[in-house]
Amino acid sequence: MKWARSRSRDRGPxxxxxxxxxxxxxxxxxxxxxxxxxxxxxxQSFENALAAAxxxxxxxxxxxxxxxxxxxxxxxxxxxRKELVLEAADRRRAEVVGDEVTxxxxxxxxxxxxxxxxxxxxxxxxxxxxxxxxxxVDHPGFTKTPAESRAAVRDALERGIYEVTSVSGLHPAFALxxxxxxxxxxxxxxASEVNYKPPExxxxxxxxxxxxxxxxxVDGAHLHSMTPEEAHHAIRGTDxxxxxxxxxxxxxxxxxxxxxxxxxxxxxxxDVICPGKxxxxxxxxxxxxxxxxxxxxxxxxxxxxxxxEAHRALHLKRVRDLQDRTGNITEFVPLSFVHxxxxxxxxxxxxxxxxxxxxxxxxAVSRLFLDNVDHIQSSWVKYxxxxxLKMLSCGADDFMGTILSEEITKRAGxxxxxxxxxxxxxxxxxxxxRVPVERSTxxxxxxVVTGETPHGPTLGPRADGTPLLRPGERRPAxxxxxxxx
Numbered sequence: 001m002k003w004a005r006s007r008s009r010d011r012g013p014x015x016x017x018x019x020x021x022x023x024x025x026x027x028x029x030x031x032x033x034x035x036x037x038x039x040x041x042x043x044q045s046f047e048n049a050l051a052a053a054x055x056x057x058x059x060x061x062x063x064x065x066x067x068x069x070x071x072x073x074x075x076x077x078x079x080x081r082k083e084l085v086l087e088a089a090d091r092r093r094a095e096v097v098g099d100e101v102t103x104x105x106x107x108x109x110x111x112x113x114x115x116x117x118x119x120x121x122x123x124x125x126x127x128x129x130x131x132x133x134x135x136x137v138d139h140p141g142f143t144k145t146p147a148e149s150r151a152a153v154r155d156a157l158e159r160g161i162y163e164v165t166s167v168s169g170l171h172p173a174f175a176l177x178x179x180x181x182x183x184x185x186x187x188x189x190x191a192s193e194v195n196y197k198p199p200e201x202x203x204x205x206x207x208x209x210x211x212x213x214x215x216x217x218v219d220g221a222h223l224h225s226m227t228p229e230e231a232h233h234a235i236r237g238t239d240x241x242x243x244x245x246x247x248x249x250x251x252x253x254x255x256x257x258x259x260x261x262x263x264x265x266x267x268x269x270x271d272v273i274c275p276g277k278x279x280x281x282x283x284x285x286x287x288x289x290x291x292x293x294x295x296x297x298x299x300x301x302x303x304x305x306x307x308x309e310a311h312r313a314l315h316l317k318r319v320r321d322l323q324d325r326t327g328n329i330t331e332f333v334p335l336s337f338v339h340x341x342x343x344x345x346x347x348x349x350x351x352x353x354x355x356x357x358x359x360x361x362x363x364a365v366s367r368l369f370l371d372n373v374d375h376i377q378s379s380w381v382k383y384x385x386x387x388x389l390k391m392l393s394c395g396a397d398d399f400m401g402t403i404l405s406e407e408i409t410k411r412a413g414x415x416x417x418x419x420x421x422x423x424x425x426x427x428x429x430x431x432x433x434r435v436p437v438e439r440s441t442x443x444x445x446x447x448v449v450t451g452e453t454p455h456g457p458t459l460g461p462r463a464d465g466t467p468l469l470r471p472g473e474r475r476p477a478x479x480x481x482x483x484x485x
Contacts, residue, residue, distance in 0.1 A: 050081075056092070068365050090364075093396070100397065100436075101435065102398045104163050105161045105162055107156035109156075112168045115170045120342065133203050146211045156221075162222055162461060163222045165401070210248065213254050226246070260300050297328055303337060304359075319370065332366055335382055337353045360391065363396050367396070380399065381403065399429065423467065437449065
């Protein structure tokens, strides 16, 4: 039996951080602290796992653990072995998708930050009670009406975007439709039983989920929204199925589903970081329902907090199995945990996020393990420009989107830019010897970007190649870390 390595992280806590009893700054063994059943210990060897990856064999969970740890019998990541894993992943990327690097012209329109779920990795939400008309608490949060969402989308469409991404807090006044409002209000104590309060209690009525879908899918926009957790909120207190909800949302304009709220698809980790969220089985059920409703979907992992490499490997296995069943996942998105202003960090549960080496191995092993998902995304919001580009040689082939507005990462402490121009993309992708390609959300439409600047989108309903950003609108990127989902 091999020794279970403990993970160390590059970034320590801010001065004055109070750690839970038993916690240590750096070299924290979270497996011991949380008494996890799953540990990064295998009977496999790194050499055999690497050989299987190079040969294109379908990897096992033990193979993935060996590759993620560069050998579970060693206490730290071995740099030489790490490079061998990255090289294998880069070769696989070239075999599967070639040298094209894709990106999309999109807008983030998050409807509300009001949420009571209490996830310890998140600092996007604001306590929902603070949004009530009678509250005197100042807060930085927001809620948009359907009319405001429609206006934001129409403005972005004029710039040339075509994808609208919307991931929002679980506002207690949100319901699927008017009938759902009536069903929730009929509970004896709806606030505690089904997390419901009527819209009249709040300064701003978010409308219903169906109203927001109709508003954001206006004028040909592709609406990428309604995570499994949001779908769960949209059927709470009813006997409706996830498929019922997703079919109605699709009819209201929903075009594809973001597979966020996945975090780590192992319940012993979810019980620590997001005990108020749906469990692994419910997340998978919702995703299968989205596929049954004919909606393409993405999948994510949010790593670098309390989990270990065995949890990451199990997560990859569950995503791969889901893709075997549905064939509906268009891309996989590793999300490196940004810790700076999250409860996990402020309460001393973690002392930092994933190291750069862990980030690179997460991308690489995702490429090698997910043999049925063609596209692996590198998030410049999470890694920044320089490291984001490096990930394109670690197995990634997609470089995210323009993101004309981004709140989740920024509020968690990340400080990379909010905007990304087409010229930025073309310059950076060409600089690493790759081919810039504008794509649609579902990857069905693609355009190789050729010629000299200026560059702009052409795939949107109003896109004519005009640059998305006017002079002076590109904000300088910071040099710190980025967020969660």
